[in-house]
Amino acid sequence: MHATVVFVISLACAFTLPLKDESKITVTYHWQKRSIECDHSEGNPDVTQCALRTDIRNTDFGDGCFDEFVPEVRNIRNLCPLMCQGADDSDVLAKVPTNNHKCNQFFNYGVTKFGDDMYVWRSGECLNATIRFDVRCGFPFKPQDFVASSDLLFSLI
Numbered sequence: 001m002h003a004t005v006v007f008v009i010s011l012a013c014a015f016t017l018p019l020k021d022e023s024k025i026t027v028t029y030h031w032q033k034r035s036i037e038c039d040h041s042e043g044n045p046d047v048t049q050c051a052l053r054t055d056i057r058n059t060d061f062g063d064g065c066f067d068e069f070v071p072e073v074r075n076i077r078n079l080c081p082l083m084c085q086g087a088d089d090s091d092v093l094a095k096v097p098t099n100n101h102k103c104n105q106f107f108n109y110g111v112t113k114f115g116d117d118m119y120v121w122r123s124g125e126c127l128n129a130t131i132r133f134d135v136r137c138g139f140p141f142k143p144q145d146f147v148a149s150s151d152l153l154f155s156l157i
Contacts, residue, residue, distance in 0.1 A: 029089065029138035034082050036120045036133045047127050050080040050120070057083065070123075077123035082137060084118040091140035092120070096132040104127050111135060113126070 038050040041061055049061035065080040084090060090111045095103055103109050103126035112119055120133055 003091075026143060027140045028143050029140055031136045031138055032084070032087075033093075034084070034135050034137065036080055036082070036135065038122070038132070039130050045047050047078075048130060050078075052081065053084060054083070054103075068121075077121045078127055079112070079114065079119040079121045082118040082120060083137060084137035084139075085116050087118055087139050089139040089140075090118040091137060091138075092133050092135050094134040096134065100129055100131050102126055103131055109133070 003094055033054075035053040036050050037053055038048040039061065041049045050065055051061045051063065052059040065078055067078050069076055069077050082090065090113075092105060092109070092111055093108075095105070103122070108126040109120065109122045110123040118135075118137055120135060122129075
């Protein structure tokens with residue numbers, strides 16, 4: 001009798017609990033590197049313009065960049081796109097030269113999401129600096145999706 005009750009309770013619990021907890025599915029990232037180069041343009045010695053540099057795409061200095069007023073700190077910052085549509089994570093890996101003390105991460109430069117893209121932002125003294133930022137963008141995917149689609153990939157080998 002006792003074994004039957006335990007079996008019935010176990011069976012009832014098995015059907016009431018979800019078979020797969022969607023909140024615990026692991027997400028992996030595909031990382032892509034980019035660089036933002038900032039340099040003085042001809043005729044404007046005060047503010048540097050930035051350009052995107054990747055293995056497959058380069059932009060002209062100033063393309064897609066815009067200024068934004070930040071009321072919390074009463075400051076203007078310049079934002080330049082990283083062309084990371086679909087990414088939900090990005091990091092500044094390095095600044096070159098590393099001994100540039102006009103640009104300090106989180107204080108007057110960083111990365112932020114704006115709309116569907118990621119942007120490098122600069123403000124204060126960093127607006128006048130000749131510098132390069134090496135950045136990575138993280139594009140999420142579920143390993144289960146890769147395994148499901150890799151069956152076709154491996155069948156071609």
